[in-house]
Amino acid sequence: MTISKTITLANGVEMPRIGYGVFRMKEHEVAFNGVIEALNAGYRAIDTAAIYQNEEAVGEAIKASGVERSELFITTKVWNADQGFDNTLRAFETSLKKLNLEYIDLYLTHWPKPTLAETYKAIERLYEEKLIRVPGVSNHHQHHLEEVFAVANVKPMVNQVECHPSLAQHDLRAFCAQHNIAVTAWAPLGTGIVFTHPIVKGLAEKYSKTPAQIVLRWHLEVGNIAIPKSVTPQRVKENLEVFDFALAVDEVAAISALNTFHRTGADPDNFDF
Ligand SMILES: NC(=O)c1ccc[n+]([C@@H]2O[C@H](COP(=O)([O-])OP(=O)(O)OC[C@H]3O[C@@H](n4cnc5c(N)ncnc54)[C@H](OP(=O)(O)O)[C@@H]3O)[C@@H](O)[C@H]2O)c1
Numbered sequence: 001m002t003i004s005k006t007i008t009l010a011n012g013v014e015m016p017r018i019g020y021g022v023f024r025m026k027e028h029e030v031a032f033n034g035v036i037e038a039l040n041a042g043y044r045a046i047d048t049a050a051i052y053q054n055e056e057a058v059g060e061a062i063k064a065s066g067v068e069r070s071e072l073f074i075t076t077k078v079w080n081a082d083q084g085f086d087n088t089l090r091a092f093e094t095s096l097k098k099l100n101l102e103y104i105d106l107y108l109t110h111w112p113k114p115t116l117a118e119t120y121k122a123i124e125r126l127y128e129e130k131l132i133r134v135p136g137v138s139n140h141h142q143h144h145l146e147e148v149f150a151v152a153n154v155k156p157m158v159n160q161v162e163c164h165p166s167l168a169q170h171d172l173r174a175f176c177a178q179h180n181i182a183v184t185a186w187a188p189l190g191t192g193i194v195f196t197h198p199i200v201k202g203l204a205e206k207y208s209k210t211p212a213q214i215v216l217r218w219h220l221e222v223g224n225i226a227i228p229k230s231v232t233p234q235r236v237k238e239n240l241e242v243f244d245f246a247l248a249v250d251e252v253a254a255i256s257a258l259n260t261f262h263r264t265g266a267d268p269d270n271f272d273f
Pocket residue numbers: 020021022023024047048110138139160161185186187188189190191192210212213227228229230231232235236238239265
């Protein structure tokens with residue numbers, strides 16, 4: 001299947017299918033250099049969050065790169081402690097300032113706290129005020145999305161969740177598809193658990209690609225957006241080189257069947273942060 005480099009979201013905005021994640025890159029130099037590396041390699045989407053403590057470094061790298069703002073797709077997220085309507089508006093202003101930007105492309109509720117509805121209403125306000133181009137959420141199970149739907153004038157257009165072959169999220173992805181919500185996969189490589197699986201290894205050999213590239217291509221084939229993180233220049237580059245080959249339908253199915261419901265991170269129904 002031919003897959004374009006961007007996906008059209010519910011409101012017509014184009015979002016790159018592969019973005020650069022910057023979690024666990026707290027050191028200024030690491031985040032700055034990583035974003036520069038990614039932008040030079042051709043990435044146009046950066047995924048950060050207030051809690052990653054690197055919004056300033058990301059903003060500085062964006063400016064230093066010289067890439068036109070209109071070419072970029074920047075995502076950030078409101079942290080759990082800042083949820084609620086007014087707090088979210090304040091947190092957004094802080095993120096905007098730190099990133100040194102005039103608008104954010106995609107703003108997300110980072111995790112579903114009991115205040116997720118008010119938080120989303122604030123995100124919707126930011127969308128109405130054209131301070132963000134796309135309203136979204138993260139780590140929302142179906143029932144969290146339904147809580148949001150109950151108050152939303154405009155449904156979230158992206159749900160960013162943990163997703164990889166070991167946690168393929170078949171049901172949640174189907175539900176999101178029904179509601180025209182694009183799914184972004186965080187931890188798209190699933191800590192490499194399936195890299196040594198014979199199916200993934202075999203496909204890597206068949207297509208002369210790395211196991212990571214096979215997994216990223218699987219994300220594209222099932223319709224996901226993926227935001228791999230790497231501080232290794234060669235990996236940053238290779239993670240974007242997944243548009244020049246395709247997996248066959250049965251190969252996609254074989255990878256999808258590796259699902260074991262294995263989470264590498266917290267369950268959105270059971271977390272203590
Ligand atoms: N919404 C949320 O709650 C949430 C939670 C977690 C993450 N995220 C977002 O999702 C992004 C990605 O998630 P993640 O960082 O947890 O997981 P990931 O991108 O699946 O994996 C990152 C790890 O894989 C390694 N790696 C990267 N490319 C590789 C390759 N081609 N071959 C082998 N190893 C490779 C990296 O090592 P090196 O860096 O050493 O190269 C790093 O250890 C984050 O940066 C963040 O933006 C969101």
